[in-house]
Amino acid sequence: xxxxxxxxxxxxxxxxxxxxxxxxxxxxxxxxxxxxxxxxxxxxxxxxxxxxxxxxxxxxxxxxxxxxxxxxxxxxxxxxxxxxxxxxxxxxxxxxxxxxxxxxxxxxxxxxxxxxxxxxxxxxxxxxxxxxxxxxxxxxxxxxxxxxxxxxxxxxxxxxxxxxxxxxxxxxxxxxxxxxxxxxxxxxxxxxxxxxxxxxxxxxxxxxxxxxxxxxxxxxxxxxxxxxxxxxxxxxxxxxxxxxxxxxxxxxxxxxxxxxxxxxxxxxxxxxxxxxxxxxxxxxxxxxxxxxxxxxxxxxxxxxxxxx
Amino acid sequence: xxxxxxxxxxxxxxxxxxxxxxxxxxxxxxxxxxxxxxxxxxxxxxxxxxxxxxxxxxxxxxxxxxxxxxxxxxxxxxxxxxxxxxxxxxxxxxxxxxxxxxxxxxxxxxxxxxxxxxxxxxxxxxxxxxxxxxxxxxxxxxxxxxxxxxxxxxxxxxxxxxxxxxxxxxxxxxxxxxxxxxxxxxxxxxxxxxxxxxxxxxxxxxxxxxxxxxxxxxxxxxxxxxxxxxxxxxxxxxxxxxxxxxxxxxxxxxxxxxxxxxxxxxxxxxxxxxxxxxxxxxxxxxxxxxxxxxxxxxxxxxxxxxxxxxxxxxxxxxxxxxxxxxxx
Ligand code: SF4
Ligand code: SF4
Numbered sequence: 001x002x003x004x005x006x007x008x009x010x011x012x013x014x015x016x017x018x019x020x021x022x023x024x025x026x027x028x029x030x031x032x033x034x035x036x037x038x039x040x041x042x043x044x045x046x047x048x049x050x051x052x053x054x055x056x057x058x059x060x061x062x063x064x065x066x067x068x069x070x071x072x073x074x075x076x077x078x079x080x081x082x083x084x085x086x087x088x089x090x091x092x093x094x095x096x097x098x099x100x101x102x103x104x105x106x107x108x109x110x111x112x113x114x115x116x117x118x119x120x121x122x123x124x125x126x127x128x129x130x131x132x133x134x135x136x137x138x139x140x141x142x143x144x145x146x147x148x149x150x151x152x153x154x155x156x157x158x159x160x161x162x163x164x165x166x167x168x169x170x171x172x173x174x175x176x177x178x179x180x181x182x183x184x185x186x187x188x189x190x191x192x193x194x195x196x197x198x199x200x201x202x203x204x205x206x207x208x209x210x211x212x213x214x215x216x217x218x219x220x221x222x223x224x225x226x227x228x229x230x231x232x233x234x235x236x237x238x239x240x241x242x243x244x245x246x247x248x249x250x251x252x253x254x255x256x257x258x259x260x261x262x263x264x265x266x267x268x269x270x271x272x273x274x275x276x277x278x279x280x281x282x283x284x285x286x287x288x289x290x291x292x293x294x295x296x297x298x299x300x301x302x303x304x305x306x307x308x
Numbered sequence: 309x310x311x312x313x314x315x316x317x318x319x320x321x322x323x324x325x326x327x328x329x330x331x332x333x334x335x336x337x338x339x340x341x342x343x344x345x346x347x348x349x350x351x352x353x354x355x356x357x358x359x360x361x362x363x364x365x366x367x368x369x370x371x372x373x374x375x376x377x378x379x380x381x382x383x384x385x386x387x388x389x390x391x392x393x394x395x396x397x398x399x400x401x402x403x404x405x406x407x408x409x410x411x412x413x414x415x416x417x418x419x420x421x422x423x424x425x426x427x428x429x430x431x432x433x434x435x436x437x438x439x440x441x442x443x444x445x446x447x448x449x450x451x452x453x454x455x456x457x458x459x460x461x462x463x464x465x466x467x468x469x470x471x472x473x474x475x476x477x478x479x480x481x482x483x484x485x486x487x488x489x490x491x492x493x494x495x496x497x498x499x500x501x502x503x504x505x506x507x508x509x510x511x512x513x514x515x516x517x518x519x520x521x522x523x524x525x526x527x528x529x530x531x532x533x534x535x536x537x538x539x540x541x542x543x544x545x546x547x548x549x550x551x552x553x554x555x556x557x558x559x560x561x562x563x564x565x566x567x568x569x570x571x572x573x574x575x576x577x578x579x580x581x582x583x584x585x586x587x588x589x590x591x592x593x594x595x596x597x598x599x600x601x602x603x604x605x606x607x608x609x610x611x612x613x614x615x616x617x618x619x620x621x622x623x624x625x626x627x628x629x630x631x632x633x634x635x636x
Contacts, residue, residue: 061565061581061582061583061584072563072581074563102619102620105563105564107418107619107620108619108620108621109619111617111618111619112617112619191585194570194571194574194576194578194585195408195553195570195571195574195576196553196554196555196569196570196576196578196585197578197583197584197585198585199576199585199586199587200584200585219587222574222575222576222587223573223574223575224574225407226407256407256573256574257573258406258407258408258409258573259409259466259485259572259573260483261466261481261483261485264472265471265472265473265474266472266473267472267473267474267475267499268477273477
């Protein structure tokens, strides 16, 4: 009896799960015509870089970092574009149309990103396809720059604040042949501390330039506590490669003027909220009434005395 | 587990002590009630106290009020009076968090009626199925306009009509802008329901959900748990979570990034889904954010971003319109 119920339960669970498995990413097909479409934006080094910036700003929040399998736990699960199976199953046309039209939890980005931006993202995603060979005219992105491979640990992160121009620079250096050398193309977060999370001030997806520098303008008019001092938070995003590198500094921002709510009431339950004018009026009326009554009683006694 | 089952009474006692300690720790850390639960002086300097801890000192596990397991030194554990904690909770609940002015932004373009916000809210505040602190409404302004979904919590008005009419001071506005209800004071007159122009309040007509299990819980005015029959309840902006630096229940439950929550005094709001922080003023300016019925002068603290550039087309019961439903 018991095994029977268990079997039925298992079957029920399987049946219930079916819609989910049917919805799995690999089953998301676009029409054949769309599959054959080509990406309106040609593959190039520049497009891939631009695509990365768009990806970090719009897609990363759900899909996570490519290859790290750290996307949000949604159903269906957002694809990690490091998976080769995805690339084998999808042409650039299908990726483009999936981004444009969306489905279920995947938003339709046709309304949000321009064609150029969507095309750049497709190129960025395609740069993770191991079997993808860009046409001869296109530049292969993955060509390692000499700098990229050889600059190694230890890394140093430095922060400079230029108060006159409200500018912050973060400089990431590595070591090359025993000397300090800049790290190129690294993501660095630059933000100002807020109650729940840091407010980023660098451009979304900003990466270090040839000198290993990212610059950011900070909003000097940001309210920050009664003294107007904000805490700058800077860290290197890729902790696996660079280790935990972070810096902080103080920024001069503007002071907050906390709002004071004065509670007015229509009905009063306790003395604290009771309006004084009413208290005074009421008490004096009570006193007068009692006074008059007292006077009357006194007069009665007086009359009695006189009568005697 | 078997231990607990065989002796439900002791488990309940354990939970009670656990929740006392848990609340004590939160109170001590956040609002300066140090000394209620732990010995003075050690509470504020967790780091030092920890490093100085000798291995021989025994630690015991306690269950905090939100169900998390925590460790505390056995020597620091002292039994406390329940009333003392209730009044400490009441006090901190009335006071609020200094220097803050909480604000919520709801992006209507992203809402697709998932109702995860409602579920997590009802779960946190032990609400019956028909009671909503936050409700997702289907809206259509007129016949030829696009329908959209609109989550509607309490707006924590800066000029709240609801608190003014309470005859017993049970509903009140604190310094951080949150409008709360004290179920222990509320007499159930429902004046406040009549006063609120946004229908944000619900009444406990029946015994609240879980009322038997909740019987022994300490009343937390920032959570409205345990709920009480014959009293009011409404959205609390998750005042208990804000104290711990966490986003409200609904905000962090939404899978579509509908909610932003933050502090107006810091001019920053954080999206509950992506965790991204943006400037509040910029978000409102760029997206033409608005508040509901501003002409009433209630000064709501919940802002809406209009449902433009929708990521998801409107769909309800398999239809993309609301034609069968009433609209003005
Ligand atoms: S929305 Fe209603 S219940 Fe909430 S503060 Fe405003 S008037 Fe009061
Ligand atoms: S129902 Fe409760 S909270 Fe509302 S006005 Fe009456 S006593 Fe106050």
